[in-house]
Amino acid sequence: MTQVFNRSADTWLRFGLFSLMVGLIGGLAVALMFDRSDYRTDRGWVVDQPIPFSHAHHAGELGIDCRYCHASVETSAEAGLPPTYTCMSCHSQIWSDSDVLEPLRRSLRERIPLHWQRVAKLPDYVYFHHAVHVQAGVACVSCHGPVDRMPLLSKSEPLNMGQCLACHRDPAPNLRPRELVTQMDWSTDEDRRKMGRRLMKVYHINPVGLTDCGGAP
Ligand code: HEC
Ligand code: HEC
Ligand code: HEC
Ligand code: HEC
Structure with a gap:
């Protein structure tokens, strides 16, 4: 053969x-x-907004607290975006003739809300609740980065499952007194882990269950 x-x-x-x-x-x-990659998580990506709003200017230099504009962040699932009249509380007087603010005045005249494009957005199947985190002493900066230094906002944290779980497995070093969550450059001489453990008791945070599928993504 x-x-x-x-x-x-x-x-x-x-x-x-x-x-x-x-x-x-x-x-x-x-x-x-x-x-x-940053491409997949959209990190550093600046989206076009109806008005080029600067967090660096308003939250950084002027020192307006996050909650002035994101008013429901301590009480609801959503932080919320400011309605036109929140901007107008200042801009009916300051820069009231400027061209960049024309969309704002039109929104007021025609009673149509500004359509802000979303920057940090989770897929619909992921459940997230702001108030739960903020009340537990998790700071805005942990998830949104140094927003007060961003002239135009972009995502600086991936906000993916890996990041959620990394904190859920060991939340203590990420916690601070809840009244300080909006302070971007807060620091302390106290040991963060020790402080975090103490706060977990005070705020009744139970680490068990944070990484199972019922309580977390
Ligand atoms: C507490 C007062 C206050 C509120 C509220 C406020 N602004 Fe301003 N804004 C200012 C001041 C003050 C300036 C700076 C004026 C200057 O430097 O000449 C400014 C400047 C601006 C500018 C000019 C460009 C820049 O950033 O330097 C834009 C655009 C603007 N604001 C948009 C908005 C929008 C949109 C809102 C609502 C989401 C808003 N502002 C809410 C006080 C405010
Ligand atoms: C004067 C009003 C104002 C203040 C103060 C302010 N913001 Fe905002 N924020 C806005 C507006 C308007 C938008 C939508 C436009 C944009 O994305 O730049 C926004 C968008 C955001 C977004 C993106 C949300 C998304 O998914 O689109 C984050 C995150 C955010 N702000 C965090 C903060 C934090 C943290 C602070 C405090 C350090 C803060 N903001 C202070 C007005 C404000
Ligand atoms: C534990 C992480 C985490 C913390 C802490 C956090 N955020 Fe967010 N934030 C998110 C995520 C995730 C989204 C996207 C939610 C979605 O798409 O359902 C978001 C969305 C937003 C939005 C878009 C509008 C909305 O209501 O969803 C704003 C504005 C915002 N955050 C502001 C803040 C501010 C201000 C603070 C602090 C007081 C804060 N966030 C603290 C994770 C966080
Ligand atoms: C920096 C820390 C940190 C990050 C990042 C974080 N979490 Fe949490 N999360 C916590 C803490 C602390 C709790 C417990 C709150 C409590 O028990 O009071 C919690 C609780 C939860 C719960 C249970 C809430 C409830 O309703 O009982 C869910 C769901 C959740 N997180 C989703 C997410 C998602 C989705 C992400 C990522 C986008 C995320 N978390 C990112 C710290 C974090």
Whole structure:
């Protein structure tokens, strides 16, 4: 009987299998890198807004507290975005003729809310509640970065499952007294972990359950 495969076929077969393996592993690596990349998580991406609103100016230099504009952050699931009249409380007097603020005046005249584009947005299937976190002493800066230094807002934290779980597994070092959550550059000489453990007792935070599927993503 003649040989069906010649000698070199075996070599080719090995080579083929080897290439396939390299291809699969390489493909997997690229996919994983993509999943963690800034492109995928939108980090650093600035979206077009109806008015180029500056957090650096308003929250940073002028020192307006986050809650003045994101009024429901301590009480509801959603932080909320400011309605036109919140801006108008100042801009009916300051910069009241400027062109950049024309969309604001039009919104007031025509009673149509400004349509702010969302920057930090979770997929619909993920449940998130601001008040629960803020009342537990988790600061805005932990999840949104140094917003008070951003002329135009962008996402500086990935806000993906990995970040949620990293904190849920060990929340203590991320906690602070709840009345200080909006202070962007707060620091303390006290040991953060020790302080966090104490606050977990005071705020009745139960670490068990934060990483199971019922209580967390
Ligand atoms: C507590 C008062 C206050 C509120 C509320 C406020 N602003 Fe301002 N805003 C100011 C002041 C003060 C300036 C700076 C004026 C200057 O430097 O000449 C300013 C400047 C601006 C400018 C000029 C560009 C810049 O940032 O330097 C824009 C645009 C603007 N505000 C938009 C808004 C919008 C939109 C809102 C509502 C979401 C808002 N502001 C709410 C006080 C306020
Ligand atoms: C004067 C009003 C004002 C103040 C004060 C303010 N914000 Fe905002 N914030 C806005 C407006 C208007 C938007 C929507 C436009 C934008 O994204 O820049 C916004 C958007 C955001 C967003 C993006 C939400 C999303 O998904 O689109 C975050 C996060 C945020 N603010 C955090 C903060 C934090 C933290 C502070 C305090 C350090 C703060 N803001 C203070 C008016 C304000
Ligand atoms: C534990 C993380 C975390 C903390 C702490 C946090 N946020 Fe958020 N924030 C988020 C996530 C996640 C979203 C997107 C929610 C969604 O898409 O359902 C968001 C969305 C927002 C939005 C968009 C509008 C909205 O209501 O969803 C604003 C404004 C905002 N945050 C402001 C704040 C401010 C101000 C603070 C501090 C007082 C704060 N956040 C604290 C994670 C956080
Ligand atoms: C920096 C810390 C931190 C980060 C980041 C964080 N969490 Fe939490 N989360 C907490 C703490 C602390 C609690 C417990 C609050 C309590 O028990 O009072 C909590 C509780 C929860 C709960 C249970 C709330 C309830 O209604 O009982 C959910 C759901 C949750 N987080 C979702 C998320 C999601 C989704 C993300 C990511 C987008 C996230 N968390 C990011 C600290 C964090």
